[in-house]
Amino acid sequence: MRKLFLSLLLLANLTSFSQQRYELNSGWVCSNIKEVKVDGVQLSSTGFSLNNWMPATVPGTVLTTLLNNKKVPDPFYGMNNEKIPDVYNTGNDHYTYWFVKDFAEKAVGNEQVWLQFRGINYKAEFYLNGKKLNPKTHEGMHIRAEYNITKFLSPTGKNRLAVIVYPPDFPGNPNGGQGGDGTIAKGLTTQYTAGWDWIQPTRDRNTGIWDKVTIEKTKAxxxxxxxxxxxxxxxxxxxxxxxxxxxxxxxxxxxxxxxxxxxxxxxxxxxxxxxxxxxxxxxxxxxxxxxxxxxxxxxxxxxxxxxxxxxxxxxxxxxxxxxxxxxxxxxxGIRQIDNLWNEHTKSMGAYVNGQKIFIKGGNWIISDAMLRFSDARYDAEIRYHKDMNLNLIRIWGGAILERPEFYNACDKYGLLVFQDFWFSGDCNGRWVDPLKKEDQWTRRNYPDNHPLVLDAIEDQVKLIRNHASLAFWCGGNEITPPEDILNPIKKDILPRLDGTRQFFDFSNSDEMSFNDIGGNGDGPYGIQDPKSFWSTKTFPYNSEVGSVGVGDYESLERFIPAKNMIAPQFKEKPDSVWDYHKYIAYEQYIDPYGKAKNARDFAMKAQLVNYDQYRALMEGFSNKMWDWYTGSIIWKTQNPWTALRGQMYDYYLDPNACLYGLRKGSEPLHVMMNPVDSMVTVVNNGFANRNNLMVQAKAYDMDGKDYFYSQVFNSIGGSSVRRFFPMNEFLKKLDKKEGVFVSLRILDEKQNILSENIYWMADKNGEYSGLQKIKSAPLNITAAKKSNNKVEVTLSNKNGNPVAFFNRIALIDKQSGKRILPAFYDDNYVSILPGEHKTITVEYTGSQDNLAVEVYGWNVERTKVQIQ
Structure with missing residues (x-):
């Protein structure tokens, strides 16, 4: 015992260990297989000339490399994607590339050197200094590869690595179906790359060394x-x-x-x-x-x-x-996640550290369709989800198992993660589909190589299982894996390698959310009457409930050419670029604000609809918390390319009103009004009781005159919903008005505002005639820098003015006028009541000079404000 103690004492005095791990993420070159006339043995010899080889992006895809070398146009802009050859038509050789990297390394003494690939799509052979490393071809996008290269290293320390990467064996016909003709799913790769109803096909199907390449040095x-x-x-x-x-x-x-x-x-x-x-x-x-x-x-x-x-x-x-x-x-992160069946709702309930959590989630596809991942982008996207007051992200099965950096951000910001494996009802045979090449019985057994899938699941579970944010595993999107994959996951792999998390067979299974109202167990999708979220019962733990998400005019300008910036018309086929970017018509909800005059007018009115949609969505689910529902997950909260649907912020990380409507409706302590019966209701998502709360209700007409209705002191229990009073009769008396604003607040005993919510009500004909005629409200706007990365913007509205309605604040570059992205606002699209002011805090990342603030609203002129 004394000997062991002395050994430990000696070891405790060791000099600090410097982790010998680094990434091979620069200096790569590449060439198409048709241009290379030698094999990997010759190519990986340091004497072989690489003159005229193209700089390669690693980690990255072939398409990313071609874009960075200006060999193809930006596929996310306009209809440029149509100008890029598709692998289905060209054959796989067109996107089969050699990647070569020279690096310095050698082993000394008992050192061991390890070469690690965290992700390659789809097949690869590895050569180092004239020797082949892998006796068997590496296959599968979702699996790591590691090689002990100690004995392959050059004694001079000058080494050359050559990797040939092949596209998926079955890239699939991108025929407009979900996952094209479905055959993309015959391999273990990303199904979305053959196209979906929210994205066009990715021409190289994500071929490449798409994730990190690392050298690690250890001792024995x-x-x-x-x-x-x-x-x-x-x-x-x-x-x-x-x-x-x-x-x-x-x-x-x-x-x-x-x-x-x-x-x-x-x-x-x-x-x-x-x-x-x-x-x-x-x-x-x-x-x-x-x-x-x-x-x-x-x-x-x-x-x-x-x-x-x-x-x-x-x-x-x-x-x-x-x-x-x-x-x-x-x-x-020290926490425990459990799941208990809620017999009242007939759905699973999520518990963290013994406390039940009402799930407010968003569906996530992938950060970037061309796999251009970065820690900073992950951090910004997850922070936006936190800013939406969400607590869960579901990673959809047609994409990837996310990268550890994604989970790092979720750990940091507190987003639980619901992780699908790589199956979808569309490609894997749940439904009859005339666009699919093979029948359901055949597709039901995709991918072809089942042992490879099981190996990959083992590997990827090990990759991410230590993250506090990882909460649930799921067999697939809307369908289970085949039985000989499903059973080993349930009975062996997860019990052996994890054993702490709930596994759902598939994303809308009865074990998650009992489906007794028909349909597939998720949805509906597309824009809905806001009242429907309150009045129509849907699935009790809805894995996908969707709506719209067009960005504002500045967002549209980034990827729609000027000649195509045309306001879409309801029931008419939209402009070709809008259609190509998967626009869903919702002008029938815009027209009550006045028919859009042009694209800018359309985009502004779309934000009103966006805000109202997502506020109503989460309010409606929260109103029936623990009665109808244990949670809901929005389809979807982000886009990996420049789509015109299902997003709270655009591909360029610019938020739209969806984000702030959802943020409002998802507040931890929230006051709201049921649009069906005008019942004022308070939701408390926290665990503790909230006592001595004052709930206040007022209305304002279009001239800014206020009509006091009621305020009451009351309390609300933890994790509960309480209904306070209806406003029906009061609002009926204002029917003669051309619409009104309803202002709801929760105040504490010191009259601090704990929650505020402003609704804009249509006239008795369902039109927003008052908003169309409301007078302008000149605001006093000041902006002050509070720290290196923080600006405070104060908007003040004088007594006698109308409500200054729906103001967008944007941090911009003073010279160019372009927005600083990403930027994080503690509120936006805000309305300022007469005689009041509101201060918005804006945070940004990095070093930024020459900043200014731009503010514009429904009845507020666009104003550029200097920062003091």
Whole structure:
């Protein structure tokens, strides 16, 4: 015992370990297979000339490389995508490329060097310094590859890596169907790339070294795939002293050498160290389990809106001979996620740390259809989801299992993640579809290589299982995998590799949300009468409920050519570019504001519809929280290209009114009015009771005159809905008006506004005739810089003015007038009541100079304001 103590004391005094891991993400070149007349052995020899080879984007796709070298036009602009050859028509050789990278590296002493590929689509062969690394062809987009290249390295330290990448064997006919003719799903790749009802086909089908390539150096031991499980028993509150939580840790330990290696395996977290002596035979791998660790008074991780997103640093090391042989660093959130069936709603209920969470989610496809991922883009997109007051993102099965950087952002911002595997009802045979090449029986068994799918699922579960945000697994979108894939997932892979998360067979299965009202168990889609969200019962845990999402004029200008900037007309085929970008008609909801005069007028009125839609959607579901519903997931909250539907912000990260309407309707504490019976209702999503709340209701006419209705003190319990009073009779007395504004507020005892909601009501004919004639409301606008990355904008409306309605604030470059993107507003599309003011905080990233603020509204002139 004393000997072990002295050993540990000695090891504790080791110099700090510098992680020897770096990315090979620059200096690549590439060439099409038709232009290369030698094999990989010759090509990977450093003496072979690479003159005139094209710079390659790695990580990236072939299409990204071609775009960056100006060989193709931007496929997201206009109808440029039609100018790019499709792999289905050209044959696979057109997008089959050699990628070559020279790098410096050599092993010294007992060092081991590992080459790691986190994602290649679709098949690949690897060569290093004239030797082939992979005895069997690498296959599958959703699986990692790792090679010990120690013995292949040049003694001079100058090395050349050559990789040939082939497109999917079955790229599919992009015939306009969901996933084209469906055959894209015969391989383990992204189904959306053959086209869907929200995207045009991606011409290379995402072929390329699409994810990171990494070199890792270790000593004689390699630590792989650590696994951390946290147990938080009982029902917890976000604040106060916590009872202990338990951490369970294991890790794979690999000895690639020809000698026995002995040492100490340890991990450190929260100031504690757990150690274990390990001896591993030559060439062996083992999974080592540590003793459980109790964390006293842990700082827990909570979903957004419910508590803090506390994360602990956890470090695993193998120590021997006064050296750190290898080290893995993780961020760990201590939380426990459970699911309990709600017999009243007949749907699954989500619980975190013993507390039930009403799911307010958004469906996510992929960050970028050409796989141009970055930490900064992930961070911005997930932050937008937090800003929507959502608490869950569902990753749809026709795309990928997301990258660890995505989960890092979800851990940071508190977004639970519902992760599908790679199946869809469209491609995998749920429905009869005349656009599909093969029948349902054949498609039901896609992909062709089932063992490959199981290997990939094992690998990808290991990749992301430690993230606090990962909440649920799902077999596929609207369909299960084939039985010989589904059963091993349920009975072996997930119990063995995870065992802590709910697995749903498919996204709208009865085990998630019992379907007793007909249909597929999700939907409806497209624009709806806002009243329908309140009055029509849909599925009790709806995995997809959708609507519209056209951006504003500045957004449209980024990808629609000037000649095509035409206001679409209801019941007429839209302009070709609008149609190509999947526009859904909703002018029947715009016309009550006055028929759109042009594209700019259309885009402004579309924002009114957008705001009203998504506010009503989440308010309607929240109104029946725990009665009809345990949650809903919007189809969809983002787009991986320049589509004209289903998005809270555009591809360029510019938010539209969908985001702020949804943000309003999803407030943790929220006052709202039922449009069916005008009942004023308060929703409390928090766990604690809220006492001594004043609920206030007023109306304003188009001239700004206010009509006081009521204010009452009352309380509301935690995680509940309370109905206060109807406004029917009061609003009927205002029928002679040409529409009114209804202002609802919750105030605390100090008259601080805790929630505010302003509705604009149509006249008795369902028209917004008053808004069409409302007078202008000149605002006093000031902007002040509060820190390096924060600006405060104050809008003041004088007494005697009408309501200054629906104002968009935009942070812009002072010279160009272009918007700073991304930028994060704590509210937007705001209305200022007469005699009141509102301050909006804008945050932005990076170093920005020469900033200004632009403000415009329905009855507020476009104004550019200098920042003080």
């Amino acid at each position: 031991i390699n630590l792989r795939n650590p696994h951390v499980v946290t147990l938080v028993p009982g029902k917890r509150m976000p604040t106060g002293v916590q009872k202990p939580a338990t951490i369970k840790v294991s890790v794979e330990v690999e000895n690639p050498t020809n000698k026995v290696v002995t040492g100490v395996l340890q991990y450190q977290v929260a100031g504690k160290t757990i150690s274990k002596s390990v001896s591993l035979a030559a060439g062996k791998n083992a999974i080592v389990n540590f003793a459980d660790l109790a964390i006293e008074n842990p700082k827990l991780w909570w979903p957004s809106g419910y508590g803090a997103q506390n994360l602990y640093d956890l470090k695993i090391q193998f120590l021997s001979a006064n050296q750190v042989f290898d080290q893995e660093n993780l961020k760990v």
